[in-house]
Amino acid sequence: MPRSVNHVASKARRKKILKLTKGYFGARKNVWTVAKNTWEKGLTYAFRDRRNKKRNFRALWIQRINAAARLEGMSYSKLMGGLHKAGIEINRKVLADLAMNHPEAFKAVVAKAKAA
DSSP: OOOOOOHHHHHHHHHHHHHHTTTOSGGGTTOHHHHHHHHHHHHHHHHHHHHHHHHHHHHHHHHHHHHHHHHTTOOHHHHHHHHHHHTOOOOHHHHHHHHHHOHHHHHHHHHHHHHO
């Protein structure tokens, strides 16, 4: 009896990954072994960078808060210490948004922190 090989499934599996590597440079998009390796490594980068994204955004928010606080004559650490003492629980994401888009509201928050 001849050997049975499921070419339909194996071709579909390769085609699926080659479709995912569309737009990659050179052999990375159309040579099966290279494309598969590139795609797998891409998944590890995606996993890692989903975690890095969180720390990058936190760093961005801190920079924005610091810049806005210094315009009000206060450093970031003094502002955060003052907010903590005043009992104002506002996260850095919202605080950075206030600093960027609503400067008058941010001034009010800084005034409360200074008073504390």
